[in-house]
Amino acid sequence: NAGVTQTPKFQVLKTGQSMTLQCAQDMNHEYMSWYRQDPGMGLRLIHYSVGAGITDQGEVPNGYNVSRSTTEDFPLRLLSAAPSQTSVYFCASSYSEFTEHSGNTIYFGEGSWLTVV
């Protein structure tokens, strides 16, 4: 059971380049999300999805696109990378969008370190 798998682990981009961070989960979770974490800061929600074909914006969506064509995959696309997007990105998944479901743990990937120069 792999849980939440993110690729790549590390990436360096030039300003203006585009790229996609991949995220896959094998727990059949309906809810998936992307966070970014800047040094010394908490995690901020970028985009989330409550099921295949459904996505929505989080707290800091500008400059990012997502899609959810399958339950398993939730890629994050940087359209035109900027130095301000240098950060650690975490993909996460959970059984439900509601914390009231018993044991609705959010599972996080190992993170993707992105540097934009």
Place this chain on the structure above:
Amino acid sequence: LAKTTQPISMDSYEGQEVNITCSHNNIATNDYITWYQQFPSQGPRFIIQGYKTKVTNEVASLFIPADRKSSTLSLPRVSLSDTAVYYCLVGEDTDKLIFGTGTRLQVFP
């Protein structure tokens, strides 16, 4: 949204019990309280979740008073490996959960 307030940092020594208190004065009726742990260079990991009174698992205990305006994460007999950042989250909807800066726990030998 239920805002949470927790100490920025705490220090402890191995073998001691550590209690981290989180304040959430405007918690709503349907909100659950969840704590996560994050080690450097890793994603957060679920520790414990509760709604009221006391919850205990193999890792920690969570104490929630009757008014639910605060909660206390208790880590018994900490070790060096418990050095991490601990986040207190309050909410009903997963997409509304806010990971603040958390409490940075440093355990010394």
